[in-house]
Amino acid sequence: MIMPRGQPLLMPVNPAFIAVSLVVGLALNMLPLGRLPWMPDLLMLLLAFWGVHQPSRVGIGAGFVLGLCMDVSQSALLGQHALAYSALLFGVHEARRRLLWFGSWEQALHMIPLLASVHALQVLVRMIAGGLFPGWELLAAPLLEALLWPLVGWILLAPQRRPPDKDENRPL
Numbered sequence: 001m002i003m004p005r006g007q008p009l010l011m012p013v014n015p016a017f018i019a020v021s022l023v024v025g026l027a028l029n030m031l032p033l034g035r036l037p038w039m040p041d042l043l044m045l046l047l048a049f050w051g052v053h054q055p056s057r058v059g060i061g062a063g064f065v066l067g068l069c070m071d072v073s074q075s076a077l078l079g080q081h082a083l084a085y086s087a088l089l090f091g092v093h094e095a096r097r098r099l100l101w102f103g104s105w106e107q108a109l110h111m112i113p114l115l116a117s118v119h120a121l122q123v124l125v126r127m128i129a130g131g132l133f134p135g136w137e138l139l140a141a142p143l144l145e146a147l148l149w150p151l152v153g154w155i156l157l158a159p160q161r162r163p164p165d166k167d168e169n170r171p172l
Contacts, residue, residue: 010160018050018057020106021156026066030073038140043070045145047085051092051154052099063089077129080122088118108149114124115142 025046033039043066051059067082074081091114092099099107119141126135 001152010133010157013054013057013160015057017159018054022046022050022058022062026069026073029063029070037134037138038144040141040144041119041146042148044085044088044115045148045152048088048092048115049149049156052096052107053157055093055096059093060086060089076145077125080125080129081087083125084118084122088114091117104150104153107153108131108146111149112142112146115145 016154022043025043029041029043046065047058047066051063063085064082067080067085068077068078070085071078095110095114099110102110116139119138121136123138
């Protein structure tokens with residue numbers, strides 16, 4: 001694939017770094033902060049990011065397994081988060097070729113409908129199972145996640161931006 005003009009060539013990502021970042025996202029979602037409807041789902045954001053940038057390493061199966069972990073930790077309907085994260089990664093894999101042509105802020109704008117539909121899917125599953133509507137402040141969560149997208153991209157791509165070893169015989 002031809003790189004868009006102005007984007008730096010990144011070094012390969014360490015698979016352990018991806019795994020650690022997902023475990024940290026899972027741990028941050030498990031913190032007992034009193035889960036409010038407007039709070040961003042950091043694990044969802046990390047799964048979407050790695051689904052765009054490393055689709056061969058983070059797939060629908062990883063989203064399903066991490067979703068089951070979230071279901072168990074939050075005592076939610078078993079499969080609610082698993083379905084939502086799997087649907088998110090499917091949508092991300094379908095849109096990734098288009099997303100990579102944009103900068104981080106444009107990517108964030110493109111991610112808002114996808115993140116909002118995943119949150120709507122979670123609410124729909126919860127309401128079908130007999131739960132209550134969490135309120136309209138739920139609409140703030142995808143917007144906050146989209147605002148966090150450039151920051152997450154800057155942090156997670158930082159280890160790949162390190163310069164390669166200097167070679168005195170090479171002019172680059």
